[in-house]
Amino acid sequence: MQAAVPDCTFPDAPTVAAPGWVCDEPIEGLVVSSVGSAAKSGAGINFMKQQASTAARVQLAQAMKVQVTNMIKQFAETTGVGDSETVDMVNTAVTKQITNETLVGTRVFRSRRSPNGELYVLVGLDVNAASLVHET
Numbered sequence: 001m002q003a004a005v006p007d008c009t010f011p012d013a014p015t016v017a018a019p020g021w022v023c024d025e026p027i028e029g030l031v032v033s034s035v036g037s038a039a040k041s042g043a044g045i046n047f048m049k050q051q052a053s054t055a056a057r058v059q060l061a062q063a064m065k066v067q068v069t070n071m072i073k074q075f076a077e078t079t080g081v082g083d084s085e086t087v088d089m090v091n092t093a094v095t096k097q098i099t100n101e102t103l104v105g106t107r108v109f110r111s112r113r114s115p116n117g118e119l120y121v122l123v124g125l126d127v128n129a130a131s132l133v134h135e136t
Contacts, residue, residue, distance in 0.1 A: 013116050021110055
């Protein structure tokens, strides 16, 4: 008999079941949320929590508002004449993502360490905090 494979596992321990929020399952009561992680560190759990929550907030900001700048550059060049003329075309697309969102009211809602010591945190904005943000 084959063992059941868990729906959600820790990314750094893929055979170990993890809470659903680690795999981005929605959490009731949170308007938006994001998961961040930090590798096991000799600097301690507070340092790890700060690193993981910062990573989650960056992802959250990108999900909430992303400014995208596209630059399309087209260049056509011809060489030769008549039947021996060749046309070279170059198309270049450059996309730049800039996160510029103030995250007011977000906080760490859950945290869990994997068996390998990596720390995962769930950062989000609950309904009450979201209503305060919209009122300002």
